[in-house]
Amino acid sequence: MFDALTDRLGKVFDGLTGRGALSEKDVNEALREIRVALLEADVALPVVKKFIDDVRPLAIGENVIKSIKPGQLVIKIVHDALVETLGGDEEQPPLKIDSPPAVIMMAGLQGSGKTTTTGKLAKRLKDVERKKVLVASLDVRRPAAMEQLRILAQQVGVDALPIVEGQLPPDIARRAIQAAKFGGYDVIILDTAGRTTLDDQMMNEAAQIAEIANPQETLLVADALTGQDAVETAKRFNERLPLTGLVLTRMDGDGRGGAALSMRAVTGLPIRFIGMGEKVDGL
Ligand SMILES: Nc1nc2c(ncn2[C@@H]2O[C@H](COP(=O)(O)OP(=O)(O)O)[C@@H](O)[C@H]2O)c(=O)[nH]1
Ligand SMILES: [Mg+2]
Structure with a gap:
């Protein structure tokens, strides 16, 4: 189901890691591609917009641009934000069906x-x-x-x-x-x-x-x-x-x-x- 999206994001991420230094322009370019990938996966526009707005300040922060592996750091930021949006990694509590009926x-x-x-x-x-x-x-x-x-x-x-x-x-x-x-x-x-x-x-x-x-x-x-x-x-x-x-x-x-x-x-x-x-x- 998410294969196409995962593929697209993977390509954007590859582009980021392939480089040593990252400029703000590079990060913005990557965010633009992520935005398109999410929209193409049919994620609703307001959700995409909020996602990108949340991620951008983190991803172009000073510590990212100056870090040794900026690409890796941007990927981590985007990944963490996606997981948060999706609730992907959290353990699901069982259905509450303990007091019959x-x-x-x-x-x-x-x-x-x-x-x-x-x-x-x-x-x-x-x-x-x-x-x-x-x-x-x-x-x-x-x-x-x-x-x-x-x-x-x-x-x-x-x-x-x-x-x-x-x-x-x-x-x-x-x-x-x-x-x-x-x-x-x-x-x-x-x-x-x-x-x-x-x-x-x-x-x-x-x-x-x-x-x-x-x-x-x-x-x-x-x-x-x-x-x-x-x-x-x-x-x-x-x-x-x-x-x-x-x-x-x-x-x-x-x-x-x-x-x-x-x-x-x-x-x-x-x-x-x-x-x-x-x-x-x-x-
Ligand atoms: N392919 C597919 N069809 C489904 C699925 N769930 C329901 N359907 C079909 O969708 C149609 C409507 O489902 P129904 O349960 O009657 O919807 P309701 O009106 O919400 O009760 C039926 O033809 C179902 O067989 C699903 O997960 N996959
Ligand atoms: Mg019904």
Whole structure:
């Protein structure tokens, strides 16, 4: 996914190390190339701009120009800033699912992969963490959505909350929690409805569900192919929901990975899972 970006940056870095002395002009030239590389990888413009603005004063600082290996130092500065933007090196804490029934809420735009990821995550929690998992669809807008989750649940061998026609999402959330308490479930995954675009009604509904269900984890599911739009999506959801992590789907596709970097940068949230395909074990 990040191969193209890594290659590009590698070339810029090679150019820097190939030289003994570095002038401010050389560093600026390298930063310009890094900027282009990030934009070509679909990292959102404001994120790129901030990144370059943060790095520049460090990279053209006196101790860099005067150091014995200025190229190496610039590379280290850029690398450290990238890692900070990405949260790349830090150890991920496990999902907080320790007080049963723990609620995991899936949020995101329609078609982002919420239902598919719900199935994948349910399977993983069941198979790897030996959890008793209940999934519930709160998507009352698309008639097929509930059925889709029911079939997925059956396929991965977890229980789905029985469908009650005409029930509204907040009530389904309440019923799911009751059912999980009575049924001795460790985890409930709430698969919410999305819209094609961000709108207030959708946000209000999601916020209301979060209030009722008090999720321990609220994961924003986003399509890695959304590129520049990812920032707006992540920002808006992060303002209204108690997000705890990101899931990037379609990382098996030909997207350039920039969405991941952008969303991580604007929310500061960890990327919890990466969707790699339509099958239930592609997580
Ligand atoms: N290639 C690929 N397709 C995915 C992935 N996740 C979901 N999909 C597909 O994207 C479409 C929409 O997914 P769905 O889970 O129904 O989205 P929802 O509207 O957010 O619930 C379906 O056709 C999925 O099979 C993924 O990681 N990779
Ligand atoms: Mg769905």
